[in-house]
Amino acid sequence: xxxxxxxxxxxxxxxxxxxxxxxxxxxxxxxxxxxxxxxxxxxxxxxxxxxxxxxxxxxxxxxxxxxxxxxxxxxxxxxxxxxxxxxxxxxxxxxxxxxxxxxxxxxxxxxxxxxxxxxxxxxxxxxxxxxxxxxxxxxxxxxxxxxxxxxxxxxxxxxxxxxxxxxxxxxxxxxxxxxxxxxxxxxxxxxxxxxxxxxxxxxxxxxxxxxxxxxxxxxxxxxxxxxxxxxxxxxxxxxxxxxxxxxxxxxxxxxxxxxxxxxxxxxxxxxxxxxxxxxxxxxxxxxxxxxxxxxxxxxxxxxxxxxxxxxxxxxxxxxxxxxxxxxxxxxxxxxxxxxxxxxxxxxxxxxxxxxxxxxxxxxxxxxxxxxxxxxxxxxxxxxxxxxxxxxxxxxxxxxxxxxxxxxxxxxxxxxxxxxxxxxxxxxxxxxxxxxxxxxxxxxxxxxxxxxxxxxxxxxxxxxxxxxxxxxxxxxxxxxxxxxxxxxxxxxxxx
Numbered sequence: 001x002x003x004x005x006x007x008x009x010x011x012x013x014x015x016x017x018x019x020x021x022x023x024x025x026x027x028x029x030x031x032x033x034x035x036x037x038x039x040x041x042x043x044x045x046x047x048x049x050x051x052x053x054x055x056x057x058x059x060x061x062x063x064x065x066x067x068x069x070x071x072x073x074x075x076x077x078x079x080x081x082x083x084x085x086x087x088x089x090x091x092x093x094x095x096x097x098x099x100x101x102x103x104x105x106x107x108x109x110x111x112x113x114x115x116x117x118x119x120x121x122x123x124x125x126x127x128x129x130x131x132x133x134x135x136x137x138x139x140x141x142x143x144x145x146x147x148x149x150x151x152x153x154x155x156x157x158x159x160x161x162x163x164x165x166x167x168x169x170x171x172x173x174x175x176x177x178x179x180x181x182x183x184x185x186x187x188x189x190x191x192x193x194x195x196x197x198x199x200x201x202x203x204x205x206x207x208x209x210x211x212x213x214x215x216x217x218x219x220x221x222x223x224x225x226x227x228x229x230x231x232x233x234x235x236x237x238x239x240x241x242x243x244x245x246x247x248x249x250x251x252x253x254x255x256x257x258x259x260x261x262x263x264x265x266x267x268x269x270x271x272x273x274x275x276x277x278x279x280x281x282x283x284x285x286x287x288x289x290x291x292x293x294x295x296x297x298x299x300x301x302x303x304x305x306x307x308x309x310x311x312x313x314x315x316x317x318x319x320x321x322x323x324x325x326x327x328x329x330x331x332x333x334x335x336x337x338x339x340x341x342x343x344x345x346x347x348x349x350x351x352x353x354x355x356x357x358x359x360x361x362x363x364x365x366x367x368x369x370x371x372x373x374x375x376x377x378x379x380x381x382x383x384x385x386x387x388x389x390x391x392x393x394x395x396x397x398x399x400x401x402x403x404x405x406x407x408x409x410x411x412x413x414x415x416x417x418x419x420x421x422x423x424x425x426x427x428x429x430x431x432x433x434x435x436x437x438x439x440x441x442x443x444x445x446x447x448x449x450x451x452x453x454x455x456x457x458x459x460x461x462x463x464x465x466x467x468x469x470x471x472x473x474x475x476x477x478x479x480x481x482x483x484x485x486x487x488x489x490x491x492x493x494x
Contacts, residue, residue, distance in 0.1 A: 013313060017320060019046035020327035021309050024285055026051050026080065026262065030297035032058045035069055038299040042306070043070070048291050048330045049078030052130065054090040055297060060128060063094050067129030067340075076334040078178075080132035083121055085352070086479035088152060088387050097124050099352035100485075101477035102137055102164070103467070104359035106155035111167035113358070116351035118168040122175035123347035131177055131337045134225060134262075136168040138181040138216055139188040140209040141467070147442055148193040150467055151477040162215035169219040178337040181216035182225035183264060184251065185209070185240060194228035194270035195386055198239060205233040214255060222333055223260045224251070226289065228270035238287075239270060242280065247288030260333045261288060265295040265386070266305065277301055278308035285309060286318050290326035295386075356485035359476045366473055368432075368461050369490055374398065375428035376407035376490075377453070379446045380438035380465065380478065383411070392480045394436050394463065397487035405491070406431065413445040421452045433457045434490060438478060439466035461490070 013021070022042060026049040029039050039050070050070060057063055067079050083089055086101015097120035099105075105114045118136070125133060140161050141153040154164040165181060172179040186209040192199035201208070208231065213224065226241040234250060235243040241263045251257050263284045266272065271280040281292045294302040312318035378394040393409035406427065414420045424433075435453050440446040454460055463486055464472035473489060475482040 013310060017313065017323070018310070020323050021313060022046035022306065023048040023327040023330045024289075024291050024309065024323060025281075025302065025306055026078070026291050026293045027299065027302045028053060028295040028297050029299060030055060032056055032062055032066060035073065036299060038303070040073060042299070042302065043073045043077055047074070047077065048334075049080055049132065051134075051293060051295055052079065052081045052090065053295070054093075057090055057093050060094040063091070063128045063130070071129070071338075076331075076338045078132050078334050078338055079130050080134060081125070081130050082135065082387070083125060083133040084135040084137060084152060085117060085121055086151065086477045086482065087392065091124070091128070092391070094128060095124070097121055097347065097349060097352060098481045099479065100356040100359060100482045101151055101479045102154045103141070103151035104476040104479075104482060105355055106153070106160055106164060107359040107362055107476050108355055109160060110358070111163050113351060113355050114164045115167040115171040116348045117355055118171040119175065120347040120349065120351055122172045122177040123344055125177050126175050126341055126344050129340045131340055132180070132223070133172065133177055134180045134182060136165055136179065136181060137183075138165055138212040139183060139186050140212060142188040142209070143191055144441065144467075145191045146188060147191070148195065149188045150439065153188055158209055158211040161212045165212055165216050166219045169216060169221045173220060176337065176341045178222045178333060180223035180225050180262065181213060181221045183227035183229070184213055184224045184261075185227065185231065185234070185246060186213070187227045187229055190229055194264070195268045195384075198270040198274060199227075199229040201229055201231050203233065208233065210255070217255055217257050221259065222336070223262055224257060225262050225264055226284075228264055228268055241271065241289065242275070242283045242287050244287040252288060258329070260290045260329050262291040263289050263293055265293045267294065267296045267301065278304045281305035282308045282312045282318055285326060286312075286322060290329045352479075353481045353484065356475075356479070356481035357488070359482075360474070360485040360489055363474055365489060366461055368459065369473070370492055371432040371434065371461060371490060372402060373404040373431050374402070374407070374434045374461070374490065375424070375431040376405055376434045376436070377424055378407070378409045378436045378465070379440075379449055380409075380411055380436075381443055392478055392483055394465065394483045394487060397480070397483045398434075398491055401487055401491040407434070413443070414449075417445050417449045418452065421449055421456070424453065425456060428457075433460035434463060435460050436463035436465055437469070437472075438464070440469070463490075
């Protein structure tokens with residue numbers, strides 16, 4: 001046991017206060033079977049929850065053994081995961097249901113279908129012993145240059161986003177899984193990814209997208225997640241995660257939310273670079289957060305955050321009543337959701353592909369499809385390390401339907417885009433050419449390769465796998481079923 005793990009007798013807090021402080025922490029960790037000793041000690045002292053990532057997942061049976069092991073240490077431990085669907089998730093190896101992601105669901109705009117997709121995801125979680133999902137995304141996609149929300153949102157209209165939030169939250173609740181609307185009070189109006197730096201939403205108060213969060217609260221969402229974003233109209237000095245004005249005055253008093261407010265991960269650069277994770281934990285709890293997430297697997301960071309909270313309590317910098325209030329909210333949450341349900345009803349395994357097909361079919365299809373024996377070039381950015389489960393590409397889905405197809409999946413910027421164009425055209429020969437991009441407006445190398453290819457092969461079929469692009473066949477996301485639905489249009493005679 002390290003010094004930071006062992007409480008000093010001189011400075012020890014009362015046991016109930018120490019446990020309350022631990023209740024306010026959610027920790028990530030390394031491993032698929034054994035629970036690290038440091039994590040065991042945190043759980044023993046009252047740790048509120050753990051968050052699983054791809055690193056913790058090998059297969060479904062292993063995940064269930066892991067969650068059972070964690071709960072054997074403390075039955076009221078919340079076991080959570082990011083589970084938005086589409087290209088955002090960590091349970092592919094555990095057989096996650098294939099759903100297209102929020103934007104495609106918004107394109108279809110059938111809340112019943114959204115509920116069926118959410119039900120499938122929640123039913124799968126229940127079978128794994130995971131009882132909290134940090135989803136759905138309540139952000140509204142407002143900025144064309146937003147690098148982080150995009151197809152994770154249900155769309156650009158607050159009313160549309162609100163009705164799909166209601167459907168998702170209601171379906172998840174029916175499975176006994178805690179949902180979490182994020183990222184309060186909205187990340188869609190920024191031009192920055194808060195994983196990398198502090199983001200700012202400069203809009204005036206009346207233009208902020210609070211309606212979806214009001215809808216989520218009305219639907220009974222048990223958790224909200226804060227954004228590491230500065231809103232000058234609300235608080236010019238601190239991001240929402242650290243702002244008493246936003247978490248207290250706005251969320252608690254104006255919107256009337258009394259569920260658990262959990263921070264986005266503290267190691268994100270918007271917090272860690274400007275404040276540090278430990279100070280971020282202390283300030284967030286003082287501002288009104290009930291739990292803070294430390295998602296990195298290095299438990300030393302979690303210990304540093306924990307120690308900062310305990311020291312602030314000893315020094316009176318962090319009010320004991322504030323931590324007690326947070327712990328009580330967490331306790332209400334775990335009393336409702338910590339224990340997995342015994343009986344798990346079958347979910348609709350086909351809902352996701354149905355949704356993806358309906359989204360693709362909602363647009364005018366190019367007259368040049370289907371194409372047989374096409375050379376498919378799929379250009380997309382490297383998977384986001386915190387979000388994307390990776391591995392999906394359009395060529396693989398086309399090959400499953402047309403064995404005569406050829407092509408390449410290009411993940412990340414090539415050293416020489418022009419040389420790549422030459423190689424692509426040489427390999428394509430006289431075959432029909434399909435050029436897919438993913439948010440090419442954010443990734444100039446994609447636009448360059450696409451435009452050079454189209455300049456030399458003007459009859460090529462364009463595909464967009466991110467936000468919609470004019471003149472392209474759109475998948476509305478990069479989930480496997482999104483790409484499969486496009487592959488069907490490319491490869492199947494109508």
